[in-house]
Amino acid sequence: SLLSRGVFNLKKIKKGNDYTLFFEKETNRLSHFIYESSNYDYLICSFYPEISFKKVDKNISYVERQISGTIESSLYISFSNNNFPVDLVNLIVDVFAWQIDFFRITPGDTYNIIYTEEVIDGEVVGVKDIKAARFTHNKKPFFAFSYDQGLGNDFFDDQGKSLRKTFLRSPLKFYRISSKYQKKRFHPVLKRYRDHLGTDYAAPRGTSIFSVADGKVIEARYTRNNGYYVKIKHNNIFSTQYLHMSKFAKGIKPGRLVKQGEIIGYVGSTGLATGPHVCFRFWRNGRQVDPYKQNDLPQGDPIDPQHLSAFNYVKEKYFERIKV
Numbered sequence: 001s002l003l004s005r006g007v008f009n010l011k012k013i014k015k016g017n018d019y020t021l022f023f024e025k026e027t028n029r030l031s032h033f034i035y036e037s038s039n040y041d042y043l044i045c046s047f048y049p050e051i052s053f054k055k056v057d058k059n060i061s062y063v064e065r066q067i068s069g070t071i072e073s074s075l076y077i078s079f080s081n082n083n084f085p086v087d088l089v090n091l092i093v094d095v096f097a098w099q100i101d102f103f104r105i106t107p108g109d110t111y112n113i114i115y116t117e118e119v120i121d122g123e124v125v126g127v128k129d130i131k132a133a134r135f136t137h138n139k140k141p142f143f144a145f146s147y148d149q150g151l152g153n154d155f156f157d158d159q160g161k162s163l164r165k166t167f168l169r170s171p172l173k174f175y176r177i178s179s180k181y182q183k184k185r186f187h188p189v190l191k192r193y194r195d196h197l198g199t200d201y202a203a204p205r206g207t208s209i210f211s212v213a214d215g216k217v218i219e220a221r222y223t224r225n226n227g228y229y230v231k232i233k234h235n236n237i238f239s240t241q242y243l244h245m246s247k248f249a250k251g252i253k254p255g256r257l258v259k260q261g262e263i264i265g266y267v268g269s270t271g272l273a274t275g276p277h278v279c280f281r282f283w284r285n286g287r288q289v290d291p292y293k294q295n296d297l298p299q300g301d302p303i304d305p306q307h308l309s310a311f312n313y314v315k316e317k318y319f320e321r322i323k324v
């Protein structure tokens, strides 16, 4: 197994994965062992002239697909009832994160999505990305078109405006909202009603917590209620705060400049908390507000005039196909 080092960890061989053994015709001795290490690659072990290992990528082909549907209860249920790839649910929720509250979907909402599927050996192995989408919520259509104006793919509406705000929607990549911003919430630890001025994101202990925007760390310390927490000032109007961390990320201390998406700490349950989660607090002009009710947050860059005709070409191509 020393020889396989750096190519493949033999301890990772899993029950249920396919393998093939090849024997020499004349001598019947084992010549090759081919193991499907994942959907994307396989491992070839040759026994002669000496044992060697090689990892080979499978050929991926990309196929454009289109799906549409009407929601009766939740987006997830609609997808699984139709046998649509559930990986796509996370992607679409991300695309429209600031436009649509997917926790308040109404029956009758509709969607139409064009996306790219990854296919290997004739089998679908995953979803690569979304090309264009329409989501009609409360009879109002929202559009998203993927376009790269030199800074990586981003999503824009039919007017070429960015769907992204200058803040990330949440400080975690995958999460479950366990408690929303609300006045007079029954506190699970204190057993009485108190205002809950943050949004709680439940996630496993140790999950990375990101800064939702560029800024400067102004507090990184411990208090009895907040546990280990970080507060970041983004500008003279906005600050954000992240409570109950298990620990800070390396180098996070007051004065440190952070980038949007930079890891500032890890999920924990220090302070007044029942289980691992981040209590995310959004400060505007010194008051804690519900970030999802701020309809005037600054937006990401729109399509640049020099990209406008190329963007319009892409947009028109997809618009016709998803508008109804």
Ligand SMILES: [Zn+2]
Pocket (backbone or CB within 6 Å): 179, 196, 198, 199, 200, 278, 279, 280
């Ligand atoms: Zn909270």
